[in-house]
Amino acid sequence: MKWLTIILLTLLVLLQHRLWFGKNSWPDYIQLKQEIASQTQANKVLANKNNLQYKEISDLKDGLEAIEERARSQLGLIKKNEDYYRIIE
Template structure:
């Protein structure tokens, strides 16, 4: 009688162990889903950094090519005023 039932019992036990490993073990489905989310987050960060790098490369090219970019930067960051120019400073209205 036991000789007929040992194979299904062993197979069901193996199936249970494999299911446990699939859902709760190392490299399980929840691990895969969390890694997939991490990959999406990292891909977004990489895209942002690539866009920033493109802007920096454009800035570098502008600075290498012409003096207009250097002059613009000096005006914005250092407050450059050429001789013969009049500087006007517009202040926002005071709030009470």
């Protein structure tokens, strides 16, 4: 009976050691959980950026107003019979 108790206690200690210090241990689990939360947040930010770009692409494909706005702001284009004023501060 004494040997059985010693063997069972040794087995329990070995299993506990693996739980706390071995591969895929409890601290590893907590670290991975934090990494997943961080990556999920980064994915949300990137998904929002993607949605904005999809909306911009849709505007460029469908609406002429967006094209006109880009031409005016980035290329400095103006319409016929339109006066262009540049204000320098």
